[in-house]
Amino acid sequence: xxxxxxxxxLKSDDFGRKIKISGWIRAERGNNYVRFIGLNDxxxxxxxxxxxxxxxxxxxxxxxxxxxxxxxxxxxxxASEGKGQRIxxxxxxxxxxxxxxxxxxxxxxxxxxxxxxxxxxxLRSRTNTFSAIFRVRHALTYAVHKYFHDNGFYAWxxxxxxxxxxxxxxEMFRVRNFLLEKKKLTFGKTTTWGGLSYQSPTSNQISAVxxxxxxxxxxxxxxxxxxxxxNKHKHFFEGLVNFCKQEEQDRLINYETPKSLLWSSPTxxxxxxxxxxxxxxxDKLTVAKEINAFFTSEQEKYILDLLGKxxxxxxTVNTINFINNIPITKLCFHNWIPSNLLDDNxxxxxxxxxxxxxxxxxxxxxLGALGLGKVYTFGPTFRAENxxxxxxxxxxxMIEPEMAFYEIEDNMDLAEDFLKxxxxxxxxxxxxxxxFLDKRFTEENNAKKKExxxxxxxxxxxxxxxxxxxxxxxxxxxxDILLQSKPHKKGKFQYPVExxxxxxxxxxxxxxxxxxxxxxxxxxxxxxxxxxxxxxxEGEEAGKETVRAMDVLCPGIGEIIGGSQREENYEKLKAxxxxxxxxxxxxxxxxxxxxxxxxxxGFGLGFERLVLFVxxxxxIRDVIPFPRTPKNAEF
RNA sequence: UCCUCAGUAGCUCAGCUGGUUAGAGCAUCUGACUGUUAAUCAGAGGGUCGUAGGUUCGAGUCCUACCUGAGGAGCCA
Numbered sequence: 001x002x003x004x005x006x007x008x009x010l011k012s013d014d015f016g017r018k019i020k021i022s023g024w025i026r027a028e029r030g031n032n033y034v035r036f037i038g039l040n041d042x043x044x045x046x047x048x049x050x051x052x053x054x055x056x057x058x059x060x061x062x063x064x065x066x067x068x069x070x071x072x073x074x075x076x077x078x079a080s081e082g083k084g085q086r087i088x089x090x091x092x093x094x095x096x097x098x099x100x101x102x103x104x105x106x107x108x109x110x111x112x113x114x115x116x117x118x119x120x121x122x123l124r125s126r127t128n129t130f131s132a133i134f135r136v137r138h139a140l141t142y143a144v145h146k147y148f149h150d151n152g153f154y155a156w157x158x159x160x161x162x163x164x165x166x167x168x169x170x171e172m173f174r175v176r177n178f179l180l181e182k183k184k185l186t187f188g189k190t191t192t193w194g195g196l197s198y199q200s201p202t203s204n205q206i207s208a209v210x211x212x213x214x215x216x217x218x219x220x221x222x223x224x225x226x227x228x229x230x231n232k233h234k235h236f237f238e239g240l241v242n243f244c245k246q247e248e249q250d251r252l253i254n255y256e257t258p259k260s261l262l263w264s265s266p267t268x269x270x271x272x273x274x275x276x277x278x279x280x281x282x283d284k285l286t287v288a289k290e291i292n293a294f295f296t297s298e299q300e301k302y303i304l305d306l307l308g309k310x311x312x313x314x315x316t317v318n319t320i321n322f323i324n325n326i327p328i329t330k331l332c333f334h335n336w337i338p339s340n341l342l343d344d345n346x347x348x349x350x351x352x353x354x355x356x357x358x359x360x361x362x363x364x365x366x367l368g369a370l371g372l373g374k375v376y377t378f379g380p381t382f383r384a385e386n387x388x389x390x391x392x393x394x395x396x397x398m399i400e401p402e403m404a405f406y407e408i409e410d411n412m413d414l415a416e417d418f419l420k421x422x423x424x425x426x427x428x429x430x431x432x433x434x435x436f437l438d439k440r441f442t443e444e445n446n447a448k449k450k451e452x453x454x455x456x457x458x459x460x461x462x463x464x465x466x467x468x469x470x471x472x473x474x475x476x477x478x479x480d481i482l483l484q485s486k487p488h489k490k491g492k493f494q495y496p497v498e499x500x501x502x503x504x505x506x507x508x509x510x511x512x513x514x515x516x517x518x519x520x521x522x523x524x525x526x527x528x529x530x531x532x533x534x535x536x537x538e539g540e541e542a543g544k545e546t547v548r549a550m551d552v553l554c555p556g557i558g559e560i561i562g563g564s565q566r567e568e569n570y571e572k573l574k575a576x577x578x579x580x581x582x583x584x585x586x587x588x589x590x591x592x593x594x595x596x597x598x599x600x601x602g603f604g605l606g607f608e609r610l611v612l613f614v615x616x617x618x619x620i621r622d623v624i625p626f627p628r629t630p631k632n633a634e635f
Numbered sequence: 636u637c638c639u640c641a642g643u644a645g646c647u648c649a650g651c652u653g654g655u656u657a658g659a660g661c662a663u664c665u666g667a668c669u670g671u672u673a674a675u676c677a678g679a680g681g682g683u684c685g686u687a688g689g690u691u692c693g694a695g696u697c698c699u700a701c702c703u704g705a706g707g708a709g710c711c712a
Binding site for chain 1: 673706
């Protein structure tokens with residue numbers, strides 16, 4: 001028998017028909033005679049009510065109908081006898097596909113905090129709110145592709161791994177193959193070497209070290225050695241020294257095999273421990289000398305020479321050299337020193353050069369547009385910024401259309417039309433989910449303090465966005481408005497307003513939420529606060545040069561789109577890349593201006609910010625299934 | 636990374652200027668109830684008060700450090 005979807009059944013009315021459904025129990029009530037089970041299969045927001053006559057089922061089976069369990073039900077579709085739902089299913093047979101122990105299943109049939117559900121992100125798609133959010137997210141995903149396809153764009157897969165770090169869009173994640181590190185010891189755990197166990201530092205301890213004792217990351221070697229090598233991890237150090245002593249380089253690099261060889265001589269450990277005890281409270285140079293005496297071979301001398309040198313020096317370079325020159329310390333120290341300080345050696349790079357995770361596919365998208373006419377990318381992007389806000393993620397999805405023969409005004413037209421289309425698509429196709437989110441939004445909003453409340457409901461807001469024209473003003477006009485605004489005159493802005501500043505979020509919020517009360521497109525920003533590739537306006541007085549940038553700001557979430565017309569003039573662009581010292585690296589980008597250059601434009605839309613806007617959620621971590629933020633990559 | 640706030644039962648939270656045996660609602664378990672709708676009623680179990688130090692005769696409460704979370708800022712999408 002074929003399983004039917006609940007969203008379909010809830011709309012049907014051919015009563016008396018035998019059907020089969022499967023889903024998860026969302027609600028369960030009843031008495032000694034009859035049980036009511038709310039079953040949801042994710043196909044829609046509502047669940048369908050399954051009615052089970054107690055006498056038809058074994059007591060042992062009935063006991064397994066707990067919230068969260070998965071059932072497969074065969075029964076008859078009927079008009080409901082009770083109030084609250086139109087139809088229900090009188091069950092003939094019920095099979096428990098998967099039990100959910102009520103003692104340990106975390107999702108209860110009650111309202112959970114978003115924080116709690118975030119920590120249980122693997123199960124949160126089983127809740128009303130999150131299933132609605134993710135269905136809307138799907139709607140928007142689909143609408144993006146549909147819009148572009150219908151409007152003559154081609155999907156363009158720009159690379160995720162990139163050697164260019166010139167986009168200027170924030171910190172990047174380094175991509176490495178870690179062939180060496182793969183062999184390193186296990187850290188943050190108790191490691192047993194030759195019958196002795198060592199508590200190695202955890203990453204938390206290490207970051208604590210960086211944030212406090214070594215602020216700024218300029219490691220004072222003496223301190224490092226003293227505090228961490230000796231004091232805190234002396235056992236580890238003892239092992240380290242011994243390890244250096246015994247292992248040849250090849251062995252070190254092929255670390256997996258020789259574990260059994262590591263501690264062949266317990267007397268050496270004892271001897272070293274004695275040395276250690278003697279000098280525990282004396283200065284480290286004495287310790288170094290004493291250790292020096294302990295070593296005899298040429299290799300040992302070499303190590304000690306380096307150790308001694310770096311102990312006397314304060315600078316990072318020497319530390320790194322020291323660490324890199326002793327294979328085992330290199331392996332160990334990779335846990336203690338940010339990897340970007342180590343191994344800028346191209347020979348160990350997988351791609352033969354430094355590579356990163358992309359922060360933007362724009363530069364490559366331009367290459368596509370300057371051949372295919374109109375292209376768009378829709379893929380993941382990565383920012384290594386330590387940002388902890390409700391609108392930033394380390395991994396997020398970005399949509400970047402890029403169009404040849406588009407001036408800045410065409411770009412704005414597209415951005416506005418595109419946004420409206422996406423919202424309209426969601427409203428038309430996922431009305432139930434949005435109605436639910438609207439209700440939720442209103443409840444949340446009413447719980448807020450009066451001055452923080454949004455004036456419009458969610459649906460009302462979305463409707464107004466698709467019906468009204470976005471405000472379009474220049475940066476200069478925006479500054480004028482701000483200068484004449486009440487908060488500025490009363491000194492309420494925390495940051496001063498003057499031509500040339502980058503607008504702070506308090507300024508943007510004032511423009512969008514207080515002054516215009518609708519989406520605003522700002523354009524023509526000062527050149528000096530924008531990226532190198534933006535087209536420079538002509539005939540402007542010195543010090544007041546602007547570029548054809550545009551930002552679309554939306555109420556509640558701020559900047560949702562950032563874009564520009566691109567500089568298509570080879571000389572002007574080269575002047576900017578020269579100034580930044582990236583001309584050589586970007587030869588291929590400049591080539592597009594050398595051969596058949598044309599005016600072109602594009603923008604980037606942060607997909608999660610769009611989902612935030614449409615769902616009315618307030619934290620970006622709740623609109624992506626598994627958010628990545630600093631210190632969080634669970635799931 | 637900075638600022639502010641928070642961390643007490645499975646969840647949400649109360650716990651006053653330090654003072655005897657740390658509480659409530661929901662959830663769970665047991666029992667009652669012929670159609671429930673966040674079911675209802677009666678009872679039971681459930682806690683290293685984020686971690687480590689410190690002050691004190693005495694710390695959930697005060698101090699210090701760290702960890703984690705939230706909100707705001709910066710960076711941006």
